[in-house]
Amino acid sequence: MSAAMDELVDVEADPIRPIRAFDVRVSAVEQLTPHFRRITFTGADLELFGSNADGETLDLRIKVMIPSPGHALPELLSVRGSLTDEWYQKWRSLDESTRGVMRTYTVRSLRPAVPADGGRSAVPAELDIDFVLHLDGGSGPAAQWAAAAQPGDAMTLIGPCARWGDCLGIEFAPGDADRVLLVGDETAVPAIAAILSALPAHISGHAVLEVPTAADFLDIPTIANVDVRWHARNANPHGQAMSSAVRTVVVPAACDRGEEPEDVDVDATILWETPQKSPSQGLYAWIAGEAATIRELRRYLVRDVGMDRNAVAFMGYWRQGQALPG
Ligand SMILES: Cc1cc2nc3c(=O)[nH]c(=O)nc-3n(C[C@H](O)[C@H](O)[C@H](O)COP(=O)(O)OP(=O)(O)OC[C@H]3O[C@@H](n4cnc5c(N)ncnc54)[C@H](O)[C@@H]3O)c2cc1C
Known part of the structure; x- marks a missing residue:
């Protein structure tokens, strides 16, 4: 040794x-x-x-x-x-x-x-x-x-380690929320699938999934009342399908505009923003995938829709054109 x-x-x-x-x-x-x-x-x-x-x-x-x-x-x-x-x-x-x-x-x-x-x-x-x-x-x-x-x-x-009390590395924490919005590209599909398989029946909401082609659509079993929508990217730019799908699922109310979130340079840093306190009843959103798309969705949900940042987890899982350090 x-x-x-x-x-x-x-x-x-x-x-x-x-x-x-x-x-x-x-x-x-x-x-x-x-x-x-x-x-x-x-x-x-x-x-x-x-x-x-x-x-x-x-x-x-x-x-x-x-x-x-x-x-x-x-x-x-x-x-x-x-x-x-x-x-x-x-x-x-x-x-x-x-x-x-x-x-x-x-x-x-x-x-x-x-x-x-x-x-x-x-x-x-x-x-x-x-x-x-x-x-x-x-x-x-x-x-x-x-x-x-x-x-x-x-x-x-x-x-x-199972012998340690807390399990490090889990971000999904909907607190008392009874509705979820799960959004991700193909790199987040495994996480969303595992989350969906664990959600109880009383949770409702939407899952928006963007994958390279229609042949990549998977069957994801869930007992939750979540509407799972698959979108094939095909030749379109990365993130376009999921961004526009989110805009049809969560529509800004006329008077609910929020603050512009501070900008994150996704080429220089990792976009990773998770709630600081446990979400209360209502909608909890979990969004992960290519960092520039996630940054754009963050702006839409926080600024245009006015979502409470304590009700959304935004995670850049990878960056187009960049190998992640490691
Ligand atoms: C918390 C977390 C969980 C993740 N879970 C999964 C998972 O379960 N399954 C999974 O497949 N990935 C997952 N990812 C994403 C994965 O870590 C990245 O895709 C990683 O860059 C892959 O490493 P690589 O060595 O293949 O490519 P890298 O060496 O990192 O990158 C090489 C090139 O490939 C590009 N690239 C990287 N990923 C993709 C992609 N998916 N599509 C197109 N181009 C890409 C990069 O932009 C770069 O130009 C997760 C990431 C995080 C942060």
């Missing part, structure tokens, strides 16, 4: 910390649609993978470690254990050409292990991630890894 690994992971004591590194392997690959590829991971570590108090993952974000071409993941990432607070800075200080890249993804589904019962053998814990294959034009290491992934491939995920 290297000294660097010792610094990253408290191997001796393995104390309870919020975040763990999970050593996993690809157990299944399913091409859901032309642009969505579901990769299922399994590994003994996943028994310690966290979720909220109800066992849901909602929009839980995690880090996936993509190896550099021709290199295995650095030895210090191929470990089990609680990560120290400085793990990110330490990972960043490794040799850039061999350390691989880190990208953010959503847990689409987490299935706990099922112990052996009578004649039935045990089923290990499994975790699904739905990767968008953005291979035309601006491709990236994560999309390329997913496109080539095969059962047996090794991967390290960084995510919440």
Whole structure:
């Protein structure tokens, strides 16, 4: 075991910390649609993978470690254990050409292990991630890894530890809201699908989803009273379909104009604005996707519609033309 690994992971004591590194392997690959590829991971570590108090993952974000071409993941990432607070800075200080890249993804589904019962053998814990294959034009290491992934491939995920009280990485927090507006492009579809599958029947509202083509529309089971509308982008500019769909779902009232939100330079910073206090009854909006589209929707909902910023979560998941740091 290297000294660097010792610094990253408290191997001796393995104390309870919020975040763990999970050593996993690809157990299944399913091409859901032309642009969505579901990769299922399994590994003994996943028994310690966290979720909220109800066992849901909602929009839980995690880090996936993509190896550099021709290199295995650095030895210090191929470990089990609680990560120290400085793990990110330490990972960043490794040799850039061999350390691989880190990208953010959503847990689409987490299935706990099922112990052996009578004649039935045990089923290990499994975790699904739905990767968008953005291979035309601006491709990236994560999309390329997913496109080539095969059962047996090794991967390290960084995510919440089940032994820690809070599950870090979940933003969806509708408080007492009884109506939701869920808006996202293809990168937010896994989160919106997981949220919809967890919403109770008394919640109503709309989900507006923009994906590359009509062949990417998915069946999303929900018992909530949410109207799910899919929009195919086809050759139109990114975000256009979802922006105009939001304008038909949420219409400004004549007297409800709000303040102009402060501008966010989406090329220099990450647009990430979540409520500071729990939303009360009424509408709660959760909006994620390409940062410039999210910035434009933020302006529309906050300024034109006059929505309370404590009732909306705006999250830039990626930026067109830019690889995200990691
Ligand atoms: C909280 C959170 C959750 C996320 N969940 C998911 C998820 O579940 N599934 C998922 O697929 N993505 C998800 N994303 C988005 C994902 O992290 C980015 O798309 C990421 O840039 C992909 O990494 P990459 O290595 O493929 O491309 P990068 O190396 O980051 O980028 C290379 C080029 O590809 C472009 N690019 C990146 N993503 C896309 C895209 N989707 N379409 C078109 N061009 C693109 C970039 O603009 C850049 O020009 C999430 C992001 C966040 C912040």
